[in-house]
Amino acid sequence: MALLDLSGVTAAYDRTPVLRDVDLSVDQGEIVGVMGKNGVGKSTLLKTVVGLLAPRSGTVSYHGEDVTDLAADERARRGIGYIPQGRDVFPKLTVEQNVRMGETINEGCDEYLHDTVYEYFPVLAERADQSAGTLSGGEQQMLAIARALVANPDLLLLDEPSEGIQPSIVDQISEDMRAINDDLGTTILFVEQNLGVIRSMADRCYAMERGEVVDELAGEALADEGTIAGYLAV
């Protein structure tokens, strides 16, 4: 049984359709990418999974249960972690307070994870008392990951982790995500248009165009730079 299953999901902002009849599934322990150019509906897709946007039709199931009508905070409590595009850390809270915001979900959770996230991102431990708005883009991305991870999610959703971040940090973040997947068994679904990130992170990848899933790549096809570049080219 898939951990996450979208079937026939259609979504729209007002009258403008953004997702058309999307089918997608993610198995336990996988890292799955969704690639496509700007405006093909990648972020919207994640929002329907998180619960920040209600689909017009279709169903979202998680752990085999239909969660289409559940509010975002309820889905978060069931183990869906979300790292929004542009990070969206709480700028006026300190780094530590941001991390503790993530912890509000699983109250009375083990201190173990709290320390673990700081081990993945030691730079955050150094800046624990600084307000999050003063961090660099890469550090904010790490903080957003830490904030989601500390809630011990089964499924982690990343919206364009590479956007606006310098290349060396992007590589490091891709490595960190693979390590988190290996160590903690966290399933990851991410959307990206950075070719390097897709190739280094994804086990499997969907390609989107104009709100539709048009292709699914794995193994050989995913290793072929030309194929991927085709879906990302302007």
Place this chain on the structure above:
Amino acid sequence: MVNGLNLAFQFLDSFAFIVLAAAGLAIIFGIMGVINLAHGEFILVGAYATTLAVTGLSVPLPVAMLVGAVVTAAFGLVVERTVISGAVPNRLWARLEPPLSATLPDQAAALLPGTPLVEPLYDRLADSMVATFGLSLVMVQGARIVFGNSIDQVATPLGELSYGAFSYSAYRVVLAGVSVAVLALVYYVFAYTDYGMRARAVIQDDRTARAMGVDTERTYAATFAFGSGLAGFTGALFAPLVSMQPTLGGQFLVEAFVAVVVGGASVVVGTVLSAGVLGAVEASVTNYFDSQTFGRIALLLAAILALRFLPGGITGYIERLRTRRREDR
């Protein structure tokens, strides 16, 4: 000497009044983006509940004041669920609409409003003002119908402080101390408690907070109840000092409104600074002309000037300075 003492006490008096009048309003505005024009009537609820607990039930005054705060917080919670968030009417309508549209002929059923019936008033400044203004009218008239044009007042406790020709109500000095304690409480709640952290996260980005598992509805409801409770506490504290009539909230609303606008979006710092500045202006002018009227005129003029030159309020100005300094580095 006496004049200096007078000035100092007048300042304390103005400061305490402005802080206590503004605290509840500032929290509700700062966190929920709701301007509660019924704020004065929430103070009325606290004042009446306290007074009636003392005169009707012979409860000791300090206990009655806590009763006043709790009753107003509960009242605030009801208002939040019905008027501000619309959760109650929405739930009722969701239950009522299907059977109603089934019994009506199709054409009439098509005219029924859909669900949800109303949208929450969060972050809708003008709409929230209209709705709460209506609520304030209902509350003033409601109080008049139920309790008449005035009710018996409780006596001012604690007697007078005197020094030569100078004498002053000791209770008003205590109020100044309480106003500082209220500020400390608000600061503590928002800086150090889990609720405070969630509330600040919700102001900064409520969608992300929801995706972090924060029940934003509950946070808003708790915030409104907390702000209402503070308003009720203010009413309780001033119950021995102001005349107990249904319109007593008006005098608080003006000062509170001005203080919040001058202070800007930051709840504690903004309220302290604007109460300090406005209190100093009001006290000096009142003292110089020996007239409360001139003091109030000066206070409103100071507010107009502040808004002309600091459109984001004092804390908005501080925030701008900080940003500029960071960019310079």
